[in-house]
Amino acid sequence: MYVGIWLGLVVATVAEVVTRSLAGAASLLALIILLISSGKAITIAMYYQHLRYEDKRLAILPIAAVVGVIFLAVAAAMTMSMGM
Amino acid sequence: MTEDYEHREESKSTYAPIILAAGIAVLLFGFVIFLPLAVVGGIIIGAAVFMLFKDGANEKFAEFKESVEEKWPLEFLSKEKLGIWLFLVSEILIFGGLIVAYVYVRLSSNSWPVATQTHDVILGMSNTIILLTSSLAMVFALYSIRGGNIKGLRIGLIGTFSLGAAFLVIKLGIEWPQYYRNGFTISSGLPGSTYFLLTGLHAAHVGAGLVAVGYLLFRSFHGGFTNTKHSAVENIGLYWHFVDIVWMFLFPLFYLI
Numbered sequence: 001m002y003v004g005i006w007l008g009l010v011v012a013t014v015a016e017v018v019t020r021s022l023a024g025a026a027s028l029l030a031l032i033i034l035l036i037s038s039g040k041a042i043t044i045a046m047y048y049q050h051l052r053y054e055d056k057r058l059a060i061l062p063i064a065a066v067v068g069v070i071f072l073a074v075a076a077a078m079t080m081s082m083g084m
Numbered sequence: 085m086t087e088d089y090e091h092r093e094e095s096k097s098t099y100a101p102i103i104l105a106a107g108i109a110v111l112l113f114g115f116v117i118f119l120p121l122a123v124v125g126g127i128i129i130g131a132a133v134f135m136l137f138k139d140g141a142n143e144k145f146a147e148f149k150e151s152v153e154e155k156w157p158l159e160f161l162s163k164e165k166l167g168i169w170l171f172l173v174s175e176i177l178i179f180g181g182l183i184v185a186y187v188y189v190r191l192s193s194n195s196w197p198v199a200t201q202t203h204d205v206i207l208g209m210s211n212t213i214i215l216l217t218s219s220l221a222m223v224f225a226l227y228s229i230r231g232g233n234i235k236g237l238r239i240g241l242i243g244t245f246s247l248g249a250a251f252l253v254i255k256l257g258i259e260w261p262q263y264y265r266n267g268f269t270i271s272s273g274l275p276g277s278t279y280f281l282l283t284g285l286h287a288a289h290v291g292a293g294l295v296a297v298g299y300l301l302f303r304s305f306h307g308g309f310t311n312t313k314h315s316a317v318e319n320i321g322l323y324w325h326f327v328d329i330v331w332m333f334l335f336p337l338f339y340l341i
Contacts, residue, residue: 002224013335037332048325057160058165
């Protein structure tokens with residue numbers, strides 16, 4: 001199973017590079033690439049870090065940290081929109 | 085070695101973590117105030133790492149068993165696993181904050197060099213695959229020792245260490261000198277300083293991970309792990325996979341977008 005997951009991650013990495021060379025709006029391509037990389041990160045966390053098989057309450061810790069980062073990103077976006 | 089931790093002698097403790105913290109403080113203080121002091125800090129860190137290896141081999145890091153009441157509401161989690169996950173939470177905040185800062189600076193900038201013209205995408209992709217494979221090797225190591233396979237554990241750890249080292253050699257030995265020759269340096273502007281800060285911090289984490297994997301390898305050759313006693317392999321594996329996850333975001337942010 002883990003070799004299969006590794007293979008999927010490698011294919012996803014190649015897909016990111018291929019996406020970069022496609023024609024299209026730069027922001028759309030960037031979004032697709034970041035979605036692929038997020039999927040890869042979640043896959044590693046769920047399977048290699050075993051979050052999928054651990055007590056669900058353990059996931060609260062990394063999710064809380066990610067929420068903190070999202071909060072920071074929202075604050076930065078608001079600062080940018082105010083022209084600061 | 086007895087598993088009866090309730091009767092463990094009080095002498096089974098170590099000063100290594102405190103000495104390591106002091107060494108890091110002296111090192112960083114030296115970088116800011118007086119460079120020769122940083123060398124002293126490096127020596128202290130080296131001594132502390134040596135102590136950690138030695139004390140780990142003498143099993144001074146065993147976990148005390150507590151009553152359920154003392155562990156509530158985290159009774160489902162061992163102290164070691166809680167500790168490593170809390171550490172990873174702090175790392176998520178550090179890297180997340182730096183990545184948000186990079187995106188902010190980049191979006192606020194009037195011009196930014198095209199990623200594929202500044203960075204070698206194929207080299208970056210190869211390095212990504214190398215790091216992914218090192219994570220697979222780490223998983224192989226863990227599942228080997230869970231099945232009592234010491235040889236498999238050692239093969240997995242050697243694979244993890246070799247691939248992690250290859251990642252660093254490519255980054256620090258090939259990519260970075262190439263960038264410096266082309267005038268893309270840490271002080272050449274915001275693109276350079278953000279790239280070298282984030283990838284440099286990541287490389288430092290990979291380096292620290294290599295020291296930890298080296299410790300596991302050392303213990304695996306000294307009878308340190310069995311199929312029922314291998315939590316260090318799992319916990320250091322969690323850290324190694326986190327380093328991999330961070331690169332999953334750094335690679336597209338700097339090399340593709």
